[in-house]
Amino acid sequence: MNPSKDILETNFADSGAYDRRIRRFVPYYEEMMNSVLDCLPELDRPRAVLELGCGTGNLSEKLLKKNAFLKLIAIDITKEMVESCQTRLSQYVQRAEVIYADMMKFKRLNSFDYVVSNLSLHYPETHEKKISVCRNIYQSLKPGGTLSFSVMMESDAPESAIKTWKRWEMHVRRHGVTREELGDWRRTHHVADHPVPPSFWLEWLRGVGFKHCELVWRKTIFGTIQAGKL
Numbered sequence: 383m384n385p386s387k388d389i390l391e392t393n394f395a396d397s398g399a400y401d402r403r404i405r406r407f408v409p410y411y412e413e414m415m416n417s418v419l420d421c422l423p424e425l426d427r428p429r430a431v432l433e434l435g436c437g438t439g440n441l442s443e444k445l446l447k448k449n450a451f452l453k454l455i456a457i458d459i460t461k462e463m464v465e466s467c468q469t470r471l472s473q474y475v476q477r478a479e480v481i482y483a484d485m486m487k488f489k490r491l492n493s494f495d496y497v498v499s500n501l502s503l504h505y506p507e508t509h510e511k512k513i514s515v516c517r518n519i520y521q522s523l524k525p526g527g528t529l530s531f532s533v534m535m536e537s538d539a540p541e542s543a544i545k546t547w548k549r550w551e552m553h554v555r556r557h558g559v560t561r562e563e564l565g566d567w568r569r570t571h572h573v574a575d576h577p578v579p580p581s582f583w584l585e586w587l588r589g590v591g592f593k594h595c596e597l598v599w600r601k602t603i604f605g606t607i608q609a610g611k612l
């Protein structure tokens with residue numbers, strides 16, 4: 383069994399626990415999702431959106447509520463997350479489809495006006511895998527399309543990395559995360575999360591053809607990037 387798939391299943395198998403935990407471990411969770419959504423304009427005609435790693439559907443539901451014209455395909459690799467998201471979006475069944483799929487393999491040529499993702503694109507373990515996801519996204523977007531995604535990030539400046547992590551730890555402790563929980567988190571973080579600095583993402587996105595690549599939001603170990611396909 384692929385060890386990182388194993389750890390993903392352990393981390394995300396309980397969708398209720400995930401929703402209770404995420405806002406404590408990411409105190410800027412709402413702000414971060416909004417930074418992804420803010421990259422999309424007001425829609426006045428039907429638009430197709432792909433969401434990668436939808437989890438329980440927190441971003442998906444916001445997207446569908448905000449834009450009545452939007453048609454969403456949301457994918458996730460964890461079955462429990464897919465089921466939870468399907469239940470969550472059941473009132474939007476005409477406009478939303480939730481699919482069990484791996485973002486590493488998912489590609490639909492020139493099919494989407496927007497691709498979005500919240501806290502999921504850092505999971506592919508290697509640089510090559512992340513670049514391959516960037517390429518799949520580029521090919522799946524229609525010309526004129528936009529990608530916006532938030533991820534866990536390393537610092538571009540190694541000398542400030544430790545300070546940045548400490549600041550995040552201070553923020554989560556203020557949100558009630560205990561020392562034991564932080565210890566548990568650190569143990570799985572080393573196996574499951576594979577953050578890279580924003581400069582890596584920007585270079586990879588340009589490399590596969592994206593233009594106007596920009597870091598549009600950043601707080602401690604999290605950031606949001608936007609890029610366009612001309």
Ligand SMILES: C[S@@+](CC[C@H](N)C(=O)[O-])C[C@H]1O[C@@H](n2cnc3c(N)ncnc32)[C@H](O)[C@@H]1O
Pocket residue numbers: 390394404434435436437438439440441457458459460463483484485486499500501502505506
């Ligand atoms: C931290 S959660 C984020 C969920 C949701 N986007 C949110 O903002 O709450 C990461 C999600 O990415 C999914 N994921 C990780 N690797 C994936 C892959 N290769 N393909 C599709 N989904 C993946 C996990 O199953 C999990 O649901």
